[in-house]
Amino acid sequence: MRSKRTLLVLTVVSIAMYIWAEHSHVTKKAPHFDDKLAAAELMKTMMDSLRQFQYANGIFPDEINDPNLTALIGQQYTRITTDIGDLDSKTTALNPNMAAVFINYFKEAGLEEGDIVAAGMTGSLPGMNLAFYAACEVLSLKPIVITSVGASSWGANDPYYTWLDMEHRLMETGLISRRSIAASYGGGEDLGGRLSPEGREYIRKAADRNDLRFIEEPNLEASVALRMSIYDDMAEDEKIKLYVNIGGGLASIGHGQNSDLIPVGVSSLLPILNYPRKGVIHHFSESGVPVAHIVNIHIIANNYNLPRSPSPLPEPGSGSLFSEIRYNLFVTVIALLVVVATLIAVLLFDRRLQQMDRPGADPDTLV
Numbered sequence: 001m002r003s004k005r006t007l008l009v010l011t012v013v014s015i016a017m018y019i020w021a022e023h024s025h026v027t028k029k030a031p032h033f034d035d036k037l038a039a040a041e042l043m044k045t046m047m048d049s050l051r052q053f054q055y056a057n058g059i060f061p062d063e064i065n066d067p068n069l070t071a072l073i074g075q076q077y078t079r080i081t082t083d084i085g086d087l088d089s090k091t092t093a094l095n096p097n098m099a100a101v102f103i104n105y106f107k108e109a110g111l112e113e114g115d116i117v118a119a120g121m122t123g124s125l126p127g128m129n130l131a132f133y134a135a136c137e138v139l140s141l142k143p144i145v146i147t148s149v150g151a152s153s154w155g156a157n158d159p160y161y162t163w164l165d166m167e168h169r170l171m172e173t174g175l176i177s178r179r180s181i182a183a184s185y186g187g188g189e190d191l192g193g194r195l196s197p198e199g200r201e202y203i204r205k206a207a208d209r210n211d212l213r214f215i216e217e218p219n220l221e222a223s224v225a226l227r228m229s230i231y232d233d234m235a236e237d238e239k240i241k242l243y244v245n246i247g248g249g250l251a252s253i254g255h256g257q258n259s260d261l262i263p264v265g266v267s268s269l270l271p272i273l274n275y276p277r278k279g280v281i282h283h284f285s286e287s288g289v290p291v292a293h294i295v296n297i298h299i300i301a302n303n304y305n306l307p308r309s310p311s312p313l314p315e316p317g318s319g320s321l322f323s324e325i326r327y328n329l330f331v332t333v334i335a336l337l338v339v340v341a342t343l344i345a346v347l348l349f350d351r352r353l354q355q356m357d358r359p360g361a362d363p364d365t366l367v
Helices: 002-022 033-056 087-093 098-108 126-138 163-172 197-209 220-235 280-286 297-303 329-356
Strands: 026-029 116-122 142-148 182-184 213-215 240-246 265-267 291-294 323-326
Touching: 002 329, 033 098, 033 126, 033 163, 087 126, 087 297, 098 126, 098 265, 116 126, 116 220, 116 280, 126 142, 126 163, 126 240, 142 163, 142 220, 163 197, 182 197, 182 220, 197 213, 213 220, 220 280, 240 280, 280 291
Parallel strands: 116 142, 116 240, 142 182, 182 213, 240 291
Antiparallel strands: 026 323, 265 291
16 A cells, blocks of 8 residues: 555656646747748748639639649640659649748758859749749849759649749749749750650740740750850859759759759769769759759658648648747756656655564664
C-alpha cells in the first residue's frame, strides 16, 4: 500500500511537470518571415488573377484533376505537350507557400535588392514559375528569363494560353514588373522534338503575339550559346548573381539525365560528374555563378514540410517555413530536476519505511 502511494505521488508530480513543460513552448517566427509571407500572398493573388481571367473567357477547370479550381492545371495531352508529366507535382507546386521556398533560396544565395537573377523556365510547372516571380518582386530582384514554351502533361499546355500568355496577363495587371525576354520551342534539342509541325507553329504564334525574340538554333549547343549571349547582353555591365532552372528544359540542363544528377536547390558549384551534355546551368556554374535547380517538386515539398497535392490549398503563411515551436529550456530543465528530486525523495522515503517495518528497528538510526 505504501509503495502504491509513493508511486501515485511520483506519477502526479511527473504529469504536472510534463504539462508545465509542454505549455511553456512559444511560437517563433522563422527568418525572413515578412518577406516569405509577402511572397506567398503575392503568389496567391497571381493565381487568383489568372483564374479570374480564365473564367471571364469561359474556360473552367476540370474538378477532378484540378480539385482546387486553380485553372492552372492543363490537359494530359495537347499539341504543345512535350513529355509525360506528373499531375501530383503540378498540384503540389501550386501551393502559394512555395514562394517562401524561393525566398529561402535567394537568401541562401546571398541576393540583395537590385541583384540580377537569370532564369530558364518551361511551361511545365506554372506554380514554381509563379513562386519564382513572386519572390523576385518581394525582394526587388531583376529577373532575366528565357522560357521554353512546350510543357509536359498537366502543365501550361493550352496552345492558346501558354505560359507566355500567363506572364503577359500578370504584367498587364501590374503583378510582375518583368517577364520573359526570349522564348524557344523546348522539347528535343530545344527545337520542338516530339512535337508535330502544328504544335511548333502554335508555339511560334505564342511568342509572336507576346512580342518575344524567338530562339531557333540548329542544335542544342547553339541554343545554349545563344542563351548565354542573351543573358550577358541583358545584364549589360552588371553581374548575374544566380541562375535558376525551373523544370526540365534541355537548353537549361543539357540532358534529361542531368535532372537527377544536379542537386535540387541552391549549389555554389555543381558536382564534377560525367554529364551526358551540358546546358546553361553548367556554364553559369563553371563561371562561378551559384545555381538553383528546381525539379523533383516532391523532394522540395518534403525538405520544407509542405503537403503534397494539398486540397484545399494552404493559406499563405502556414507551415514550418514561417514559424517553429520552441520550448522554454529553463522551464524544461526545472521540470526535469523536480521530477528527479521527487524520484530520489520517494525512493529514500520508501526505503526508510521498509527499514522501519523490520523487527527491532530503531527509528533514530534509520537513514
